[in-house]
Amino acid sequence: xxxxxxxxxxxxxRVHRVRGQVEAVERALEAELGCGDVLQLVASVRGxxxxxxxxxxxxxxxxxxVDPATEPDAGKAQGAAELIEVLRTYLK
Amino acid sequence: xxxxxxxxxxxxxRVHRVRGQVEAVERALEAELGCGDVLQLVASVRGxxxxxxxxxxxxxxxxxxVDPATEPDAGKAQGAAELIEVLRTYLK
Amino acid sequence: xxxxxxxxxxxxxRVHRVRGQVEAVERALEAELGCGDVLQLVASVRGxxxxxxxxxxxxxxxxxxVDPATEPDAGKAQGAAELIEVLRTYLK
Amino acid sequence: xxxxxxxxxxxxxRVHRVRGQVEAVERALEAELGCGDVLQLVASVRGxxxxxxxxxxxxxxxxxxVDPATEPDAGKAQGAAELIEVLRTYLK
Numbered sequence: 001x002x003x004x005x006x007x008x009x010x011x012x013x014r015v016h017r018v019r020g021q022v023e024a025v026e027r028a029l030e031a032e033l034g035c036g037d038v039l040q041l042v043a044s045v046r047g048x049x050x051x052x053x054x055x056x057x058x059x060x061x062x063x064x065x066v067d068p069a070t071e072p073d074a075g076k077a078q079g080a081a082e083l084i085e086v087l088r089t090y091l092k
Numbered sequence: 093x094x095x096x097x098x099x100x101x102x103x104x105x106r107v108h109r110v111r112g113q114v115e116a117v118e119r120a121l122e123a124e125l126g127c128g129d130v131l132q133l134v135a136s137v138r139g140x141x142x143x144x145x146x147x148x149x150x151x152x153x154x155x156x157x158v159d160p161a162t163e164p165d166a167g168k169a170q171g172a173a174e175l176i177e178v179l180r181t182y183l184k
Numbered sequence: 185x186x187x188x189x190x191x192x193x194x195x196x197x198r199v200h201r202v203r204g205q206v207e208a209v210e211r212a213l214e215a216e217l218g219c220g221d222v223l224q225l226v227a228s229v230r231g232x233x234x235x236x237x238x239x240x241x242x243x244x245x246x247x248x249x250v251d252p253a254t255e256p257d258a259g260k261a262q263g264a265a266e267l268i269e270v271l272r273t274y275l276k
Numbered sequence: 277x278x279x280x281x282x283x284x285x286x287x288x289x290r291v292h293r294v295r296g297q298v299e300a301v302e303r304a305l306e307a308e309l310g311c312g313d314v315l316q317l318v319a320s321v322r323g324x325x326x327x328x329x330x331x332x333x334x335x336x337x338x339x340x341x342v343d344p345a346t347e348p349d350a351g352k353a354q355g356a357a358e359l360i361e362v363l364r365t366y367l368k
Binding site: 034040 | 219220223224227266269270273274
């Protein structure tokens with residue numbers, strides 16, 4: 001995944017945090033916490049997964065399609081910037 | 093979480109599988125797999141989290157609100173059964 | 185839909201607003217507005233649909249399963265209140 | 277919205293259908309259909325909105341970022357094709 005080599009350690013740190021959140025769900029089930037508490041923990045895993053998805057897609061766009069910061073064609077640069085903004089709205 | 097005591101081991105097995113899927117994402121990032129492959133793994137984590145959420149909510153309804161299988165009031169039993177069916181559609 | 189008779193006019197007003205938002209998308213396409221603008225309008229339809237869904241499900245719970253405000257069984261009343269709170273988180 | 281001029285009539289037909297689905301929800305509420313039926317109609321509006329969103333985003337990518345079918349840079353063409361495929365998974 002060449003576009004993540006550079007940012008590999010940051011992405012790995014993020015996935016480690018997701019794993020920690022999943023382990024918190026396990027501990028909550030073991031400890032027989034209330035339903036609301038367990039579901040809140042599961043909701044935070046879901047939020048973290050959505051954030052990770054968005055970051056991976058953004059990196060894919062920047063590294064394998066068009067990077068708005070370096071693209072010489074102004075139209076494509078703007079198109080890619082708009083795309084990233086739209087995806088931030090939809091993948092939240 | 094009284095409604096999960098009975099089903100605790102099944103739910104725990106399910107969360108263990110989610111953790112395994114998160115670890116697969118980590119390994120894919122470490123191994124620098126292609127973007128599409130990593131995102132596919134992340135999508136399967138998301139699917140598993142949605143399935144877990146649905147199961148927890150269903151159990152909550154059956155054990156803490158109304159269990160369609162044992163509720164004596166036919167109207168409430170049907171209302172709870174419809175609710176579960178609707179949530180299966182929406183939380184997928 | 186007996187649980188919406190009482191709140192029928194409020195729900196209808198809400199659906200009318202959704203229709204108005206869909207018509208705004210049509211006008212934006214006719215007027216050849218920019219992609220970002222059209223997608224923003226579509227995102228607001230989606231948000232309105234999610235809000236409507238949540239309201240319909242909440243009313244279904246209150247009127248056909250357990251109403252936390254009137255249920256004499258304290259455990260069920262609390263279970264239904266927690267359920268509504270959880271669904272507000274997940275269906276947003 | 278230059279990328280939709282060409283496909284404008286197709287997109288407009290799609291939005292018209294969404295409006296028809298919203299009107300069906302209105303009629304269902306007026307006719308006091310059962311909760312499950314109304315929610316099913318609302319779910320189909322949501323599905324149609326997600327489909328419209330995906331189509332608008334795909335067209336944006338093809339017309340304003342990179343069109344996999346015509347892009348001379350093979351890496352970018354593949355990157356854009358993978359992006360579209362990933363979004364189809366995530367925006368469903």
